[in-house]
Amino acid sequence: MRNIWKAAKLDGSLVKPYARVICFTMLLPIAFAAINRSLPTGVSFAMCFIAMTTGYPFSVTEKNGMERLYGILPVRKWELVTGRYLFVLALGALALTVSLIAQPLVLRAMGETVTAADLGGAAVGGLFLFALYTVFQIPGYYKYGSIKGRVFLYIPVAGFLATLLLLPKMPAGNPLVAAIAGSPVLLVALVTALVVGMYAVSICCSIRIMQSKEL
Amino acid sequence: MTDYLEVKNLSKSFGRFRLCDISFTLPKGYIMGLIGPNGSGKTTTIKLILNMLARDSGEIRILGLDNIADEQKAKAALGVVFDTNYFSEDWQVAQVEQAISVFYPGWDSKRFAGLLQTFQIAPARKVKELSKGMQMKLMLACAFSYDAKLLILDEPTSGLDPVSRDELLQILSEYIEDGEHSVLFSTHITADLERAADYITYLSYGELFFSGSKDEFVDLFRIVKGGTEELSADLRAKAVRVRTFPTGFEALVKTEDTGAFSALSIEPATIDEILVFTSRKGEDYA
Numbered sequence: 001m002r003n004i005w006k007a008a009k010l011d012g013s014l015v016k017p018y019a020r021v022i023c024f025t026m027l028l029p030i031a032f033a034a035i036n037r038s039l040p041t042g043v044s045f046a047m048c049f050i051a052m053t054t055g056y057p058f059s060v061t062e063k064n065g066m067e068r069l070y071g072i073l074p075v076r077k078w079e080l081v082t083g084r085y086l087f088v089l090a091l092g093a094l095a096l097t098v099s100l101i102a103q104p105l106v107l108r109a110m111g112e113t114v115t116a117a118d119l120g121g122a123a124v125g126g127l128f129l130f131a132l133y134t135v136f137q138i139p140g141y142y143k144y145g146s147i148k149g150r151v152f153l154y155i156p157v158a159g160f161l162a163t164l165l166l167l168p169k170m171p172a173g174n175p176l177v178a179a180i181a182g183s184p185v186l187l188v189a190l191v192t193a194l195v196v197g198m199y200a201v202s203i204c205c206s207i208r209i210m211q212s213k214e215l
Numbered sequence: 216m217t218d219y220l221e222v223k224n225l226s227k228s229f230g231r232f233r234l235c236d237i238s239f240t241l242p243k244g245y246i247m248g249l250i251g252p253n254g255s256g257k258t259t260t261i262k263l264i265l266n267m268l269a270r271d272s273g274e275i276r277i278l279g280l281d282n283i284a285d286e287q288k289a290k291a292a293l294g295v296v297f298d299t300n301y302f303s304e305d306w307q308v309a310q311v312e313q314a315i316s317v318f319y320p321g322w323d324s325k326r327f328a329g330l331l332q333t334f335q336i337a338p339a340r341k342v343k344e345l346s347k348g349m350q351m352k353l354m355l356a357c358a359f360s361y362d363a364k365l366l367i368l369d370e371p372t373s374g375l376d377p378v379s380r381d382e383l384l385q386i387l388s389e390y391i392e393d394g395e396h397s398v399l400f401s402t403h404i405t406a407d408l409e410r411a412a413d414y415i416t417y418l419s420y421g422e423l424f425f426s427g428s429k430d431e432f433v434d435l436f437r438i439v440k441g442g443t444e445e446l447s448a449d450l451r452a453k454a455v456r457v458r459t460f461p462t463g464f465e466a467l468v469k470t471e472d473t474g475a476f477s478a479l480s481i482e483p484a485t486i487d488e489i490l491v492f493t494s495r496k497g498e499d500y501a
Contacts, residue, residue, distance in 0.1 A: 013303075066303065074318055076286070214268045215262070
């Protein structure tokens with residue numbers, strides 16, 4: 001566990017020079033929430049943006065030939081991979097927290113009502129979207145690298161557009177959807193299970209890719 | 216345990232390249248040069264030792280530990296320097312320590328600071344602002360700060376100016392002085408070997424040509440020189456390789472075979488000459 005933490009910290013130090021860009025990425029969606037006067041839209045935009053920065057540790061590694069450093073550190077490959085996921089999740093959690101604090105403040109200042117249920121819904125939705133984007137992105141980056149695999153950078157954009165298109169078409173009368181939407185506990189449990197499951201599969205895939213990779 | 220590195224029957228193939236049945240040992244307290252022409256498998260051997268490449272067969276032990284089963288423990292005792300820097304270029308030197316030190320329980324910050332001072336590297340400077348020689352020293356400073364027992368360097372002197380090369384070789388010599396550390400370094404600059412190496416492992420196109428002490432290696436061959444008319448069929452048959460010139464010839468001959476040619480000029484061979492003559496392209500010089 002300590003090695004996973006160390007690996008996550010190493011990733012943190014890789015993206016440190018990009019701290020300003022990441023801060024900007026976290027703050028920009030506030031404007032989007034204000035323009036649309038909608039917390040869910042603002043939060044999904046924030047998660048889309050922050051998911052686009054998950055390629056930074058990969059690109060810094062590739063640019064500096066740091067695979068060799070990862071190859072000589074006294075850490076197992078699965079620990080390095082899990083550490084990277086931990087770092088990405090921490091980045092996502094930070095962006096979600098910033099969004100859930102800053103966006104309601106701005107919306108309230110503009111006269112919009114933001115309830116606890118709105119906040120909870122946005123939090124669950126944001127977490128799910130971020131997980132959905134990154135579980136595909138990270139194995140893609142491990143497999144192809146950040147240069148060859150730059151198409152994975154756009155997964156969040158595609159996901160964001162798909163969310164915008166599909167959300168209005170959700171069948172409101174569907175009893176399953178209604179049951180899930182009507183029960184916050186069920187919604188949280190379902191999303192948590194989905195997120196955990198998706199990350200478990202994604203981490204396993206990334207570890208397999210990394211273990212078969214010759215540096 | 217007297218051998219810090221043991222490589223037994225190591226093989227690896229990819230594409231058209233094959234590294235075949237390589238075996239050598241590096242005893243504690245010595246420097247070994249891993250030599251061979253470009254494409255002979257030096258970097259592949261190093262990457263296999265570091266488990267950065269998966270071997271097809273063979274066994275590698277680092278300080279008595281299996282390099283795969285005990286990878287973490289083995290790597291904790293290993294310092295590695297590549298021909299180019301492997302830290303983020305945007306890091307400051309101090310950030311390099313912050314990022315790397317956590318992985319090594321034996322990291323000594325005071326020692327690192329002292330080494331930076333000795334190597335004249337300012338902690339506030341960014342890695343990209345350092346010269347190639349300085350970057351090399353930074354990688355060495357990191358390895359020395361956790362007291363790596365075995366240092367592996369992949370072509371560390373290539374691209375360095377003569378002064379930096381000399382400094383680096385001096386550092387390596389001092390590093391093994393206490394008899395508790397060993398160095399394996401690959402190079403094709405034979406002057407480095409003459410100066411620093413105790414042992415030589417010579418790979419030729421994926422095969423082991425020689426592994427043993429430097430003196431033994433140099434003593435294996437002699438250079439026989441003479442005029443064109445003195446180049447006999449017997450000499451041609453016994454020579455490892457012959458280079459002919461309009462005025463005469465030079466041949467690399469095994470020391471044990473030189474008795475028959477005592478009438479000719481026989482000189483000790485340099486590592487450089489052995490390398491050139493024994494490589495398949497040696498005859499291109501003719």
